[in-house]
Structure formats: C-alpha cells, structure tokens
Amino acid sequence: MTETKPPGDIQVHAARFFPAAAERLRGALLDSRQRWRELVGLSADLAFETDNLGRLTFLYPDPALGWPAGAMIGGDASALLADGGDGAGFDPFRVTVRVRHRRAWLRRGDGGVVCLAFSAEPMLDSLGHITGVRGVGTDVTALDAPAAKLAGAQRLGDALDHILSRMGQEVLAPKMLRAALDAMAKTLGAEGAAAIMLPNEILPPGQQTAILAHRAGTGADAILADAAALLAEHTDAPLQTSGVDGRRILVDICQTRFGAQTGLAAWRAADGRAWDQDDIRLIAAAGKIVRMALDHESIQREMMRQARTDPLTGLLNRRAFREEVLRHTDRADREGLPSTLMFVDLDHFKSVNDRLGHEVGDQVLVRTATVLRDIVRPADLVSRLGGDEFALWLGGADHMTAAERAEALRTGVPKALDEFTGGNPRITLSIGIATRAVRADEDIDGLIRRADEAMYEAKRNGRGHWRVSLMEAG
Numbered sequence: 001m002t003e004t005k006p007p008g009d010i011q012v013h014a015a016r017f018f019p020a021a022a023e024r025l026r027g028a029l030l031d032s033r034q035r036w037r038e039l040v041g042l043s044a045d046l047a048f049e050t051d052n053l054g055r056l057t058f059l060y061p062d063p064a065l066g067w068p069a070g071a072m073i074g075g076d077a078s079a080l081l082a083d084g085g086d087g088a089g090f091d092p093f094r095v096t097v098r099v100r101h102r103r104a105w106l107r108r109g110d111g112g113v114v115c116l117a118f119s120a121e122p123m124l125d126s127l128g129h130i131t132g133v134r135g136v137g138t139d140v141t142a143l144d145a146p147a148a149k150l151a152g153a154q155r156l157g158d159a160l161d162h163i164l165s166r167m168g169q170e171v172l173a174p175k176m177l178r179a180a181l182d183a184m185a186k187t188l189g190a191e192g193a194a195a196i197m198l199p200n201e202i203l204p205p206g207q208q209t210a211i212l213a214h215r216a217g218t219g220a221d222a223i224l225a226d227a228a229a230l231l232a233e234h235t236d237a238p239l240q241t242s243g244v245d246g247r248r249i250l251v252d253i254c255q256t257r258f259g260a261q262t263g264l265a266a267w268r269a270a271d272g273r274a275w276d277q278d279d280i281r282l283i284a285a286a287g288k289i290v291r292m293a294l295d296h297e298s299i300q301r302e303m304m305r306q307a308r309t310d311p312l313t314g315l316l317n318r319r320a321f322r323e324e325v326l327r328h329t330d331r332a333d334r335e336g337l338p339s340t341l342m343f344v345d346l347d348h349f350k351s352v353n354d355r356l357g358h359e360v361g362d363q364v365l366v367r368t369a370t371v372l373r374d375i376v377r378p379a380d381l382v383s384r385l386g387g388d389e390f391a392l393w394l395g396g397a398d399h400m401t402a403a404e405r406a407e408a409l410r411t412g413v414p415k416a417l418d419e420f421t422g423g424n425p426r427i428t429l430s431i432g433i434a435t436r437a438v439r440a441d442e443d444i445d446g447l448i449r450r451a452d453e454a455m456y457e458a459k460r461n462g463r464g465h466w467r468v469s470l471m472e473a474g
Contacts, residue, residue: 055074
C-alpha cells in the first residue's frame with residue numbers, strides 16, 4: 001500500500017530527499033514574492049494583507065503612508081482609517097466579497113489624511129472560511145481634493161453625532177458625561193478620556209492639585225499631573241504632551257460658567273499614533289459639548305442642594321434631615337452604637353423680629369446655625385426645621401454626651417447672640433434630648449416625638465434649660 005503524504009508535508013519531504021529541489025522551490029517562492037512586491041510598487045500606493053481578526057500581516061511599501069510597516073504589523077488595520085473604523089464608512093480591511101475601486105480615507109503618519117481607491121478580496125481556506133483580506137490601494141487624493149475638506153467635516157459631524165447620541169440616552173448629568181467621554185475616547189481611538197478640574201486659586205508651579213471629575217477608559221490617574229500642567233497654561237487651543245510613561249496626552253480647555261478651571265483630556269498609549277489635526281478639531285468641538293454637560297451637572301447639583309438645605313443658614317432642611325437620620329439610624333444599629341436626637345428652640349425670638357426687625361432676626365439664626373455646626377463632629381447632622389427650631393443628630397453619643405453638649409449650648413449661644421440683640425431681649429435655648437438605645441424598637445417618629453416633648457417640658461419649666469427623654473431597648 002502506498003502512503004499518501006498530506007500537502008503540508010511536501011516541502012519537508014522534498015527537503016529530506018531532494019535538497020536541491022527544495023532550495024529551488026524556496027527560491028522560486030521568494031522570487032515570486034519579490035516580483036509581487038515590485039508589481040504592486042508599480043501599480044499601487046499601498047498593499048496589505050490581514051488575518052481573520054483584521055490585524056495586519058503584510059504591509060507594503062515601508063514606510064507605508066508615513067507609517068513604519070514593522071510597527072504596524074500585528075495591529076488593528078482599521079486604526080488606519082480616518083474615521084477610526086467606527087463603521088461610518090467603507091473599511092477595505094474587512095471585506096467579505098471582492099470589491100474594486102472603493103474609496104476610503106486613511107490617516108497618514110504625518111497627521112494628514114489620504115484618499116485611496118481600494119481593490120480587495122477575502123482570502124479563503126479550503127473550507128471556504130475567510131482567513132483574512134488581501135488588497136491594494138491607489139492614492140486618488142488629488143482627484144478628490146475638493147471633497148477632502150468636506151470629508152473631514154463629515155467625519156467630524158459623524159463623530160459629534162455619535163457623542164450626542166450616547167449622551168441623549170442618559171438623563172442625569174454625571175451619566176451623560178461618562179457616556180460622552182466614553183464615546184469620544186472610542187471615536188479618537190484613545191485609551192481613555194476625562195474631565196479634569198483645577199482649583200480656583202492660582203498655586204505655584206508644580207503645586208497644582210487637579211481633580212478627575214469624570215473619566216472613561218483606563219490610565220486616567222497616570223496622566224492626571226501632566227494633563228493638569230497643560231490645563232494650567234490657560235491657552236485657547238488644544239495642547240499635547242508626552243506623559244512620564246510616554247502616553248500621548250491631548251488637552252482642551254472647556255471652561256464652565258461655574259467653578260474651577262476645567263479641561264477635557266484624551267490619551268493614547270506610548271506606542272499609539274500621534275495626534276493629528278482631525279483629532280485636535282474633534283476634541284475642541286467635543287469640549288464645547290462637555291462644557292454644556294458640566295454646566296448642566298452644576299445646575300443639577302445646585303438644585304439638589306437647594307432642595308435639601310435651608311436657604312438662610314445652609315443647614316439641612318426638615319425633609320433632608322429626616323432622610324439622613326433614617327440612614328444614620330440603620331448604620332448605628334449595624335455598628336451597635338447608641339445615638340441621640342436634640343431639638344433646640346430659641347426662646348424670645350419673636351421679640352427680636354418685632355423689636356429689632358427681621359434682618360437682625362436672620363443674623364441671629366445664621367449665628368445660631370454656626371454655633372451648632374461648630375459644637376458637633378463633621379459626621380453628625382444639623383438641621384433648621386423651620387422658624388427658630390433646630391435639630392441635631394449625634395451618632396454614637398449617649399444621653400450623657402448629649403447633655404454635655406446641651407449645657408455648652410445653653411450657656412454659650414446666648415452670649416454669642418448678645419452681639420446682635422445687645423442682650424435685650426436675651427435669647428436663651430430650650431433643648432429636648434431623646435436618646436435611642438442600640439437596636440431599640442422605636443421608629444423615627446417616636447424618637448422625634450420624645451425629643452419634641454422634652455423640649456416643651458424645658459419651656460414649661462422656665463425656658464433656658466434642657467431635658468432628657470430616655471427609652472431602653474426592647
């Protein structure tokens with residue numbers, strides 16, 4: 001029986017038994033490859049082959065369109081497309097049928113763009129599966145020169161439409177910004193993008209502290225310092241630099257109407273392509289969109305703050321205080337800690353408004369709010385419930401600790417308020433204290449009711465005092 005060798009073993013078999021023939025075969029293959037290169041060089045400006053994943057396996061000439069062929073082999077061929085390969089235009093590197101004279105815009109290594117007319121076809125294996133694409137392209141930019149500017153504008157418009165479309169899918173400003181940054185990063189073929197803020201005050205060089213307000217992709221922390229240095233230059237045009245790790249960083253100022261100096265940054269890996277004029281135009285245009293989103297976020301944040309705070313004192317209002325107390329109560333139970341609610345009422349406040357006017361009354365309320373904030377920890381809560389009534393939530397504090405705070409308020413606040421009233425009338429405090437034991441079987445309404453009753457008991461007993469209401473755990 002005769003053994004049949006598979007086709008893949010022909011060269012090995014020939015090399016073993018017919019070394020001279022194998023060498024001639026190898027030489028013929030190399031000569032054929034070289035003749036193909038020369039033929040392409042005469043008839044086309046670009047020749048390529050890709051694998052089934054769209055990665056370049058062959059690129060000719062070298063350099064090709066200003067790109068070193070060696071650096072491009074193994075990379076995504078679609079990265080050469082001027083639109084970033086986002087599907088908006090023809091991609092000659094991913095055809096599934098034979099095409100002839102189809103035009104596509106590619107990026108040049110010097111930052112420009114070039115229009116090539118491509119002929120390409122898929123490469124198939126023995127089963128008919130696509131294993132890659134082979135094609136050639138001829139430079140027709142001169143023929144399309146009048147359309148080049150329009151094509152660039154079209155690419156920019158498509159990119160901005162994509163960013164706006166992503167933003168339009170969101171309602172809240174933070175999510176809109178993240179969607180915009182993510183879309184921009186992908187359109188630019190960037191590793192990531194971020195909105196960066198600098199402090200309002202001008203700090204010495206090297207001491208600028210920047211904040212990553214929003215980010216998309218990876219590498220934001222690594223480029224923050226370098227991007228902030230560009231942002232601090234306060235220029236009108238986008239700037240670019242190389243980071244300490246070689247990343248290519250592009251920054252555009254998109255100053256908002258509110259808050260700190262703000263910029264839009266995008267970055268590519270150290271071995272990524274350089275930023276070109278299309279990239280710069282895109283980030284400048286996208287910066288205007290991001291600025292509007294940041295302004296919208298500031299307005300949303302301010303509206304939320306106003307909905308939760310008292311406009312005169314800046315303290316939590318009644319509704320926000322109740323919501324926060326519920327959250328703090330759950331936390332206290334998880335941590336096994338007591339907590340205390342204090343109601344504070346200003347005695348004789350009506351006389352201040354009647355005798356000295358509402359402007360003085362407002363000053364009294366603002367000073368009271370300041371003293372209350374100063375006497376508690378940052379994690380505690382302070383609220384103006386309305387009129388001359390205030391409330392404090394002391395997390396982790398029992399009635400003894402609360403009584404010490406109440407005594408300090410009882411003696412300290414009247415002295416502080418004498419500055420506005422001259423001691424006539426003398427403002428005093430009536431304070432009610434309700435302590436909640438760990439995991440007590442008492443809802444928030446019961447706790448508020450006990451604190452309120454304790455405060456009125458202090459008023460009924462001469463004012464200017466504090467009272468404690470205790471309830472043991474069930």
